[in-house]
Amino acid sequence: MARSKKRKAEEGDVIRIGDKVISLEGYLTKKPKTQSTIGSPTANSAKGDLRKPHQSSTSQHLSPERVLTTFKPCLPPSGDPQYFAVRQALPLWTRQDDIRRILRRKDVLILVGETGSGKSTQVPQFLYQEQWCRKKKVKVELDGTTQEVSVGGVIAVTQPRRVAATTLAHRVSREVGTPLSSHSFNGLVGYSVRFDHRVPRGTKIKYLTEGMLLQEMLRDPHLRQYSAIIVDEIHERSVDVDLLAGFLKQIICGDKAGRGGVPLKVVIMSATANVESIKRFFSPEDGATEGNGSVEYLRIEGRQFPVEIIHTPKPVPDIEEALLETIIKIHTEEALSDKYGRKDILAFLPGQEQIESAKDRIEEWASGLDPNLPKIKVFPLFGQLPIEAQHQAFQPLPSGFTRKIVLATNIAETSVTVPGVRYVIDCGKAKIKEYRPRLGMESLLPKGISKSSAIQRAGRAGREGPGKCFRLYTKETYESLPESDLPEILRTDILNAVLTMLARGVNDILAFPLMDPPEAESVEKALLHLNVLGAIDDNGIITQMGRKMVMFPVTPPYARVLLAAAEPEYDCLLEVIDIIACVTAGEDIYLQLRSEDEESEAMQLRKELYRREGDLITYLTTMQRYTSENADRTKWCKDRKINVRNMKQALNIRKQLRGLCVKEGMMEDPPKDPQPFTPVSPEQAEKILKAFLKGFALKTAILAPDYSYVTSHGKHVVAIHPSSVLHGQKKEAIMYLDYVYTQKNYAKKVSVVQSSWIAEALGA
């Protein structure tokens, strides 16, 4: 009886791929369901707590070890007076004592602050002079011996985007009145993002991207240099912020021995009020209201102008038609400006195709416009647009008698702010990327947005004055929308997330605290894939190779390719770095050719970059030509319709990967640019593609007798995407880096391979 039970359990704890059996013991132990029912504070109790006299110091949470405090003179509340008046006018200003008081007693503060509340700039300034924020010398157990280390002193503020981290740091450094410069100078404020670090000596407030803090955790799992972590914009729910929240919860709720008993304060900041699940996540299981992990909640009103919301009375059959009608209505009935300034229009559409089509329709209508009415100028705004074209959408128009209409994707919802907008038109849809673990495939399809996204979009009309938001859907449709978007971790391949956890010492992936844990099946698929890549062994333990793979700022398959390329058998590391730099630099370094003229001119020049081996060797040739270019590289890109920004990014990545590979002893110092261009030989190209197969053997397809490509993993029919140089061609077998369902199953970034190579890569 007991025996058969045991066998059954064992069977459930292994997975098989081919003839390999992987034990999942330790991974798949289900998380005990001990959801706490108490301890999630309400707004009322929060108020009640605030009236209590605050209790002194945090020493009660400290471990018995002696805490040596290094007393530094408290920095005077200096700062630039010209900013002081502005800071005082922020809604947050009057609540600073509340915030300080809360964090003296509690470890976690969840702060909801609407747009314009000033939370991202002010909260760290309110806190950095607090007693608990001083650097302390403490004793910790390290490798069996007691050592003295310093803990705390710095507040980290995480941001989902690089631009936000750097611009906030600039702003706050001006407000406190210290320079934002490199390591060698003194200053209170710094930032750290990929390719750009400015952390002055004595930095107390450090803005960084979420990914950067995760990266720091590889070296410093207890976040010893920090007294507090402020997680900003958590409502965006990137994979990185979800992982970060998990690690923070572990630190808060676990024992603080690794920090010498010094607590870590955490401030979670969200722009949307929908934080119930976040509150529940951070609330201690024992319901404690003080000390270890206790949570407080505070809400700060924003400083927005009112926005009138107008829904359509009936569902609209044709979005584009409704959009045009709404624009006509606004343009003919509403003033061009008022005492607050310009009154321009921002419309949210799902994608480039709808934007371009709508632009044509609007311009056609505007050409027959009554000459007494203001003119119209339409600006498209989406990520793949060259940077100069994007900037045009932000510039004020030279003529005062023209209304600006910006047609944008979701880029205008979070990443950029278009000035002058007082009317928002929301079509209610956005393209969403989703991952199907069972098919190993992504989809990119237009879907209904969430309520919080709709609110966010409407808010864009009230930044500079009272505004209006026209929703091209009914009130009932709005009411039926989900409260918030599905977090990224539930709609993406968690391969990298799982390896990230393993490398940071998480052995039981399913027991790791996550606000929204992915399906066990997704985790299993990721573990299987990591095993195929050699990052974990058959017992699910991270391997030497897995540890090396996390060192690289690329996804595990790319990291595997880098490691393969360094082996003598392949010996093509420099080439592989060039290719990976190109494919991870952005959506695509090649801009799509539009008009006939562009086609012929750029096409002619691109021809010399194109290679019949496929897209990867074409990318390599592009990078080699680009770096051999001595003259004007920007012009070189423009002539070939190559995205200058992405190409520069690719060059940065190339430099970073080269540096890492040298540091890891995988290669000697590479020759300096520019090197004369020599085309890669067919033999070398073969080695490169074979190295790529070590990471992408499962992303291959074989030509079937009916001339369709059938994937070797899953047996789906897949077509070569039109952006590929191999589009329309029939080869024995192909390897691709991306597999996305849009109009149909598409393989992107495609290369010609031989079926024997695939077998070889899978077998070895």
Added chain:
DNA sequence: GAGCACTGC
């Protein structure tokens, strides 16, 4: 014959 948006010592 087609392309939501981010990120990574």
